[in-house]
Amino acid sequence: xxxxxxxxxxxxxxxxxxxxxxxxxxxxxxxxxxxxxxxxxxxxxxxxxxxxxxxxxxxxxxxxxxxxxxxxxxxxxxxxxxxxxxxxxxxxxxxxxxxxxxxxxxxxxxxxxxxxxxxxxxxxxxxxxxxxxxxxxxxxxxxxxxxxxxxxxxxxxxxxxxxxxxxxxxxxxxxxxxxxxxxxxxxxxxxxxxxxxxxxxxxxxxxx
Amino acid sequence: xxxxxxxxxxxxxxxxxxxxxxxxxxxxxxxxxxxxxxxxxxxxxxxxxxxxxxxxxxxxxxxxxxxxxxxxxxxxxxxxxxxxxxxxxxxxxxxxxxxxxxxxxxxxxxxxxxxxxxxxxxxxxxxxxxxxxxxxxxxxxxxxxxxxxxxxxxxxxxxxxxxxxxxxxxxxxxxxxxxxxxxxxxxxxxxxxxxxxxxxxxxxxxxx
Numbered sequence: 084x085x086x087x088x089x090x091x092x093x094x095x096x097x098x099x100x101x102x103x104x105x106x107x108x109x110x111x112x113x114x115x116x117x118x119x120x121x122x123x124x125x126x127x128x129x130x131x132x133x134x135x136x137x138x139x140x141x142x143x144x145x146x147x148x149x150x151x152x153x154x155x156x157x158x159x160x161x162x163x164x165x166x167x168x169x170x171x172x173x174x175x176x177x178x179x180x181x182x183x184x185x186x187x188x189x190x191x192x193x194x195x196x197x198x199x200x201x202x203x204x205x206x207x208x209x210x211x212x213x214x215x216x217x218x219x220x221x222x223x224x225x226x227x228x229x230x231x232x233x234x235x236x237x238x239x240x241x242x243x244x245x246x247x248x249x250x251x252x253x254x255x256x257x258x259x260x261x262x263x264x265x266x267x268x269x270x271x272x273x274x275x276x277x278x279x280x281x282x283x284x285x286x287x288x289x290x291x
Numbered sequence: 292x293x294x295x296x297x298x299x300x301x302x303x304x305x306x307x308x309x310x311x312x313x314x315x316x317x318x319x320x321x322x323x324x325x326x327x328x329x330x331x332x333x334x335x336x337x338x339x340x341x342x343x344x345x346x347x348x349x350x351x352x353x354x355x356x357x358x359x360x361x362x363x364x365x366x367x368x369x370x371x372x373x374x375x376x377x378x379x380x381x382x383x384x385x386x387x388x389x390x391x392x393x394x395x396x397x398x399x400x401x402x403x404x405x406x407x408x409x410x411x412x413x414x415x416x417x418x419x420x421x422x423x424x425x426x427x428x429x430x431x432x433x434x435x436x437x438x439x440x441x442x443x444x445x446x447x448x449x450x451x452x453x454x455x456x457x458x459x460x461x462x463x464x465x466x467x468x469x470x471x472x473x474x475x476x477x478x479x480x481x482x483x484x485x486x487x488x489x490x491x492x493x494x495x496x497x498x499x
């Protein structure tokens with residue numbers, strides 16, 4: 084979770100009118116930033132909006148849970164009384180957009196200059212490599228929470244950085260400068276909040 | 292669950308050699324039928340095989356569970372002590388094959404002459420309609436447990452039957468005869484056990 088954070092364009096403080104801006108339309112370009120909401124929640128809202136607008140069908144997968152004990156009380160819903168979190172063998176999000184299979188992961192860091200690769204698990208990278216091989220479009224939505232910047236990292240870029248860490252003198256993190264250079268910044272929107280499909284459109288253009 | 296059931300080609304009983312056939316290759320076409328395993332388990336094994344053979348990346352989604360209470364014992368894994376099953380808003384299976392987004396549900400019935408439509412939920416049909424609209428290939432793998440026959444029902448066929456039930460004199464089930472006429476029987480295999488992608492290949496041919 085990152086704290087409430089407001090952008091100040093041109094260094095000027097953002098004026099609230101008792102908490103309600105009287106010109107909510109005007110600030111659209113730079114002020115719909117993350118207001119303390121988790122990246123996951125924002126992406127879920129984004130996907131819901133894409134579904135409502137009939138643009139794409141993308142869902143977060145449920146967290147895998149191993150159920151050990153269940154009570155079946157009369158006239159009530161089954162109650163799970165012992166269960167454990169399991170590790171997923173895939174990424175968190177997938178779905179269909181313009182006939183393409185999309186598959187992605189969402190990650191956040193508080194670092195300001197690089198993204199530590201240990202935020203990923205081996206099996207997530209493996210899953211994205213497999214999905215890419217079969218024609219899926221894979222990527223990561225990455226937020227630098229402190230900077231409040233969101234990037235869409237194409238899977239090929241991620242694979243390159245993931246693989247190099249095992250080489251001699253390999254880096255254990257991706258420098259922000261490399262991310263900026265080779266990937267797309269996602270500008271916050273009003274609704275959807277994180278319009279990542281605009282960037283996916285550019286990836287699709289590159290495939291064609 | 293359906294009981295252990297063995298096919299008898301030409302009316303001849305199937306001879307075991309102390310439970311181990313000495314010619315396991317020969318009976319491949321008709322004898323790898325369902326041996327008491329749930330359809331879900333068989334499809335999971337099938338998907339695992341497809342993944343191992345680098346043919347497709349298809350996974351079952353975890354069951355959605357709402358976690359209410361969690362204990363965090365020292366030096367031990369977090370233990371969920373109160374949770375409830377939630378209804379999924381999608382189908383159970385999805386993934387990527389030959390660049391196509393696949394999305395499907397697996398269903399079983401003990402009926403012998405028709406498949407009751409109340410085995411589906413409205414939201415599953417809605418999800419498949421949405422996914423189809425965006426270029427996904429959607430279907431249902433349907434087992435008549437008593438007959439030990441498995442069919443792949445293309446989504447368009449299912450939508451047609453789903454929608455007609457709300458019309459005057461609409462049927463509440465799909466007759467097996469209609470299923471046989473307009474859909475594909477999936478022959479049991481050894482490995483994968485339920486080679487449904489063979490049928491998907493035919494669906495893809497029809498799209499082209």
